[in-house]
Amino acid sequence: MEKVKLSIDNKLVEVEKGTTIYKAAKQLGIDIPVLCYMNLEGLGIENKPGGCRICVVEVEGRRNLAPSCSTDCTEGMVVHTHTMRVINARRTVMEFILSDHPKDCLTCAKSGNCELQDMAVKLGIREIPGQEYAAMSTYKMDFSPSIIRDLDKCIMCRRCEMMCNEFQTVGALSAFNRGFQSAVGPAFEMDIEDSTCTYCGQCVAVCPTGALTEKDHTRDVINALSDPTKTVIVQTAPAVRAALGEEFGLKPGTLVTGKMVTALRRLGFNYVFDTDFAADLTIMEEGTELLGRLTKFLGGDKEVKLPILTSCCPAWVNFFEHNFPEMKDIPSTARSPQQMFGAIAKTYFADKIKVKREDLVVVSIMPCLAKKYEAQRDEFKVDGNPDVDFSLSTRELAHLIKQANLDLKTLPDEDFDKPLGESTGAAVIFGVTGGVIEAATRTAYELHTGKKLAKVEFEQLRGMEFIRKATIDFNGTPINIGIAHGLGNARKLLDEIKAGKSEFHAIEIMACPGGCIGGGGQPLHHSDSSILKARTKAIYAEDEGKVLRKSHENPYIIKLYEEFLGKPMSEKAHHLLHTHYFDKSGKIEIS
Amino acid sequence: MTKYKQIRIVLNNCGVIDPENIEESIARDSYMALGKCITEMTPQDVIKEIKESGLRGRGGGGFPTGLKWEIASKNHADQKYVVCNADEGDPGAFMDRSVLEGDPHAVLEAMAICGYAIGATKGLIYIRAEYPMAIKRLKIAIDQALEYGLLGNNIFGSKFDFNIELRYGAGAFVCGEETSLIHSMEGLRGEPTIKPPFPAEKGYLGKPTNVNNVETFACVPIIIRKGASWFNKIGTEKSKGTKVFALAGKVNNVGLIEVPMGTTLREVIFEIGGGIQNGKKFKAVQTGGPSGGCLTEKHLDTPIDFDNLIAAGSMMGSGGMIVMDEDNCMVSVAKFYLDFTVEESCGKCSPCRIGNKRLYELLERITKGQGVMDDLQRLRNMSNVIKDTSLCGLGQTSPNPVLSTLDNFYDEYVAHIKDHKCPAGQCKDLMKYFIIAENCVGCTACARVCPVGAITGEKKEPHFINSEICIKCGACMERCKFDAIIIK
């Protein structure tokens, strides 16, 4: 690789050609403020429109200041990152940005965690000259089941657009209007609900301001918990325990399972259960479905649909309903763990504790915003009563815990309640890319071959690469497994299937980078990809620490089948645990 | 009137030939240069000739054309493109349109020459859809050139193929910026991206692309025909050839002119333009389109070329030239141009998207008498920062009208702020209608015509205008036969 030498703030540095000034400065420990720029290093997710101009620096011999985030170093370059000219420019530009931004910090969902607010502090902004007569660009508010858009707070960083268009290839977001009235949103300024949005929440996960936030259900949950006529139960998704601690100052990757259980109990939930239980159940259903299709296929049945695709990510479900409706009979019909949990809670468990469906409130804690949308889908309601009443994000849970003045860090560890709180290590790894298929493989292998696995870890299925392939030997039968995270990567595998070129028997798809640990409802990573890696490690550590690591060994799952469901894919299981998909390709109406 | 130093290079055929008849073009040497290139010159020879001619881009930047072609020629790819920028977004500009309507073959021929020089077989003309006549003539010209084998495959029996297509712009000013133009042609949002990469490295569909302005292209055939040494004798040391200007504003002769580089502003305004209308006093000339600067008396003897105009605080731009007289308020002039840039900003970068709006708001307050002296410092700082930090040429130049008027007409700003007066009498909000008691005979004509009842007074007694009520419509002044009503 060709190298270039340059000087930044009178320090010499040698970097690879193609390195930006911003990155070179970072190597020297020089911190140049950036706002629109975003880089999830190691993942290849980068946003550098060069739009905000906060990162400008002085380059000797250049007439104008240069945006350090998007200007490559050249041989002999002499850069100054913090001259008075630069400081004045940054402040003035920041004053421009803030002059067109509502001063809503008191009630803004991002307050305290907002990159724009932090930048205002960093640059020492104390007043906005001329604010009294400065016009503001305003837009209509947009509410949807998962996401709220308040574009008055949009600073045109374009991060959401990059995530939605390049990473997810959903294309729901793009810049509209010109000049002062520009902002980012669905075409023709339609509501997000009328667009092809999948509710993956990746736009929310990267938005530096309060322009994109989740629909907040904490007040609903407070109301339910205060209602003495209601029994309120909670389920927590695997990825939550690996990230919640960050909101309380714990190091990324700190597992807080036990503390989270204690906090939920102290918040007043009558039963604290685990979505992991339902993840084990998912494996029983999905694994059986996979084995069923495989057995038919190996038996020479040409009609059978392969590869089978996982269906536990609701954003991914939305994605294929919009984009590949002709393939809607390929994914597994198994509902997501959140919904399996809700269905079992409001039947099997409600009967057990003799509480009427209407009096039972099921709350889920999810790393995910698509789950909010999923929870209110009509298929998952009985007489209008949803299986899952409220789906909170990890961030919302953190807010609730803080409001109750509970210090998560110092809480003791407690265990989940039984029966729906018991789970295996296979369920825990649902939280990371490759985890669902690894869990399914553990069970399918043992059920298919009748042999016990000597080693339950399938290293070949792990990693952060966007598309991964592995072949597992099922007792002489090679099973080809594909894994994709990010819907753009999923699209590539789907296009292969469509073209009849797919070599896979089973494919796992997760919409978010890294899987649910990188979900749209998680504590904000603020473009630090090491956080995602730390969460992944934590999830695998939790799996390793479990006594039971294969879903079919979960005694409460076995009991659930014995007492209630019969066997996997039984009629009852079908009714409660499976679903069907819709063709939403024609959904976009432009009025 | 030969002393008016006009030379016709670019406009040579305009108005002389029937642009819809290729034979007339050919009779005036069209496609001779292309033939010469293909049959007698190597691509390197062509580039060398253009480099030696000293031709610089007429689209605004003044980038050396030969060098641009050389860079594009050295970037290897399976496909390259030649793009003609016919977006001509400057308000009031029609130089490019005139060339396309009057001499379309000159541009087609030049594009083919460029294609030959850089190794491209495809040409695209990005033209604004509001130019239907130019589009029609270009289409006819392309068809006829194809028919005559002057475009298409195996031109002049050689192995060189070159085809040209039209692409239509929706009229956004920023789409004239080359990266923006390319995105627009690709069906993306018409907004600029950071350079590098330059179009010559990564342009249309990611391929090396050479973008030149219409007028730049129009200079090429004659350079090849008459030679670089003929062309580079015209003009100044660093700016060769001629430049077409759209002369407008308060001069007696308005319209398109073509003068050699190095002609002074005085010659253009007072000789070719015939001086200021109605014998009024010259005040300023705005060159360079909406983001040029306003030059004054002291710049009149500056020879016009790329570098001198920049040094004087303005720029060549694409050749707009608007002359102002004593009745033009320079704060209003700055506000007028800012209004345009605020409208035309693409919105991608914050200094231009928001900063220009703030400049405009401040100027508006000053023209309404609401300004304070600190505003002038703020105007200057905001302008400097917008120039210093904006992403593309639009924001990098849009504050020029503010800065140049602040530099050259500071007192006028001060008058608006401190005295609440517009010396040019243009800012309506600062004007007051008065009745001079000595002249008023009390005929009541004014009071009767005032639509808002602002004028009071007894018959045969001096009348009085209540400026709180007056809406400054001027009806009273028009009606008064005794010159008793004045504006102050």
Ligand SMILES: Cc1cc2nc3c(=O)[nH]c(=O)nc-3n(C[C@H](O)[C@H](O)[C@H](O)COP(=O)(O)O)c2cc1C
């Ligand atoms: C805001 C903006 C608008 C522009 N508009 C035009 C235009 O209308 N026509 C044009 O030829 N060049 C325009 N340019 C310049 C082009 O970006 C480009 O430099 C030019 O087409 C190159 O051709 P040349 O080298 O022949 O001048 C514009 C530049 C900017 C920044």
Ligand code: SF4
């Ligand atoms: S987005 Fe940030 S700066 Fe804006 S109101 Fe919300 S917290 Fe404050």
Ligand code: SF4
């Ligand atoms: S939630 Fe996902 S699909 Fe929807 S707009 Fe945001 S990034 Fe796009």
Ligand code: SF4
């Ligand atoms: S909505 Fe948020 S992420 Fe999207 S451009 Fe605006 S500020 Fe950036």
Ligand code: SF4
């Ligand atoms: S990957 Fe996980 S967090 Fe992301 S949308 Fe899918 S289920 Fe939700």
Ligand code: SF4
């Ligand atoms: S300077 Fe203006 S026109 Fe150019 S990119 Fe920025 S906002 Fe767009």
Ligand code: FES
């Ligand atoms: S961070 Fe570089 S332009 Fe926004």
